[in-house]
Amino acid sequence: MAVVYPLAVPDHKFASMSMRLRRANAMTESTFTLQQQIYQYTGAVWEAEIVLPPMTRANAKKWEAFILALRGMRGTFIMGNPLHDAAEGTATGIQLNGSGTIRSTDISITGTPGGTLKAGDVFQIGTGLDSHIHVVVQDVTLNGSGEGSIDVEPPLRTTYANDTSLDFTLPKGVWRLASNDIGWNIDQASIYGFTIPCIEAI
DSSP states (O other): OOOOSSEEOSOOOOSEEEEEEEEOOEEEEOTTTOOEEEEOOSOEEEEEEEEOOOBOHHHHHHHHHHHHHTTTTTOOEEEOOTTOOSOSSOOOSOEESSOBOTTOSEEEEEOSTTOEEOTTOEEEESOGGGOEEEEEOSOEEOOTTSEEEEEEESOOSSOBOTTOBEEOSSOOEEEEESOSOOOOEEOTTOOEEOEEEEEEOO
């Protein structure tokens, strides 16, 4: 049976997880005045590094198989931050109100009338290979008809149809390994250690 991507991570019981958003901005600086000029481009990509808790061979086997099945940077997998289990805002049933355009950071939504979304609320849009993670960057309160707009980062990766759902419960995105050379450590007590750097698949 052939491996089908994206894979699911064996579990989300990470010892630690670092996450950052790398942007394609550039800066020039005058040789004489030191005045700076910033060039903002639309490129932005999530990067992460997960560290797994120490584990015995019996538990490590599934992670070994997972890493090998990815075939270096070739394969993809679905992963989220286990702490992002719910939005702080009160709005539910959030959907796009009109299409969400690729590279947009301002999207129209519908949801609970008078409901709120809070800066820092994280959501998933899309499914399968088209799953991506975005963050609400300003508080918003929907009007009496349940309509409003939210500012999000990073920009949308593709164009989504009207009524596409935004999932604020355990949002996940598609990732790939950040290197073709990923391994693991084994100590004299036969305890395994894994550190897995990865990058959003876009």
